[in-house]
Amino acid sequence: MSLTASNTAGVPNKHDDMDKQVETDGVAVVEQQVHGDFEDVADMPDExxxxAPKKVRWFRGTLFQMFLFGLLSFSGPAMSDAIDNLGGGGLATPYTANAANAAQYSIACAMTLFGGPLINKLGIKWSCIIAATFFPIQGASYYVNSKYGTQWFVIFVGAIGGFFGGLLYVAESTAMLSYPRAQERGKYIGIWVSMRNSGQLLGGAISLGVNVKTAGVGAVSITTYLIFIVLECLGLPGALLLSPTRKVRRPDGVPVPLAAPQSWKMETKLLLKHIIHKRTLLMAIPAFYSFFYGGVYTTYLSLHFSVRARALSSFLYPLCTILLCTGFGRLIDSKRWSQKTRAWIGFAFWAVPQAAVFVWTAILYAQFEKNNLKGIDYTNNTADWFRCYLPYLIIQTTGYACQLYLYWLLGCFSSDVKSSARTGGLFRCFETAGQAISHGINSRTSDKRIPLYINIGIFFLMVPTLSILIRMVPKDPHNYDDVTDEKKTQAVTQEAIATTEARGL
Known part of the structure; x- marks a missing residue:
């Protein structure tokens, strides 16, 4: 349903003339003031x-959009992660799944590099629709491999999945950075992260129910994949329900800031300007690091734990992640401290536990080598299971807190949707590069301590670069200069508002 002033459900006829005046004069004045750079102007409520009726406001509101993005993550990346969290995709060994993930993230890395301009042309909604059509194919590839032993199909689907996944990564990143208001960013991103993990939680519950009696090592039941395929089909209806970005409104009626359409040549120039900006260069290593642990620790789980212990893990860690990230999102939204102080607190929240986990895991690997520990199960030796599983649980839960934090941090610098698309695309480019390399080295290296040591090395590179980026965070929201400095958004906005108020609009 359109929310244009001249055609809005529930608006009495007596307002038509005034609304037409707003549409023909006010918008023209605003567009003229920004010299064509912005279609919508920040801080101007849409009367x-x-x-409009409450159901229309809800349907077009940012909160409902966040739930829809959560549904997309639930049925797409969450189901993919739920399969991966079985350890090696639930297969008897992790090597095929690691090769498929390496192929997927390599293509996604290339895709997200140019994802900003592509999203700006296609729009967030259509990018999500295209991506959602692929979700069930990924689950089907694991089913075919488990039933017929067709390993090449898993790797092939992983590779083409990088294209579709890259579209979704940049689309949802753009929305996370630009849709919420500054004071609600942690809360809304927390909703998205929680819904993504609720998908993994449901997937984990299914895996545990199907595989609870399998105490040994090996592959999970083939029925597990059929259930995942059904859940992956939910993504397309969710994508179709998304509102086009130009129609999305924040709770106070303010539209999401939109930059005017640009040519491909200009989009490329703006992307290059983003790439060489100091903030982008500082963001590269933290983004690369953020999910590097995925290949390292899913391999760890696959090689050393029983089938039902892996199934329990796929249920337990999403539950803990939902609880952790919900509280963490509220913490970094707290008004008790300045924005910069919250940035430092949020950094310590996940970085300190992860540093401890790396030391813990290195000690465990030495013990695994000495005692040849495999098939660890929570019923046979609870103490060993807890001691060996806890570092995996901590790294997985704080890993999502790390991603939530990095989105929140980048949101401190974002302005309009198109700028956010470039920032989000580059962020996901670096992130997927880390995932591709992590899964790649875990599919080839026989000594699994080597990927762990590489992960530790990247951690030590990440800490100083992220610290410098935090020092650039303004104390208060919106006190920043945009990367592309598109006509000094804030000053132009205030001038446009003053002009429209002078006309009595």
């Missing part, structure tokens, strides 16, 4: 939206 037609505020007068």
């Amino acid at each position: 037609a939206y505020l007068r």
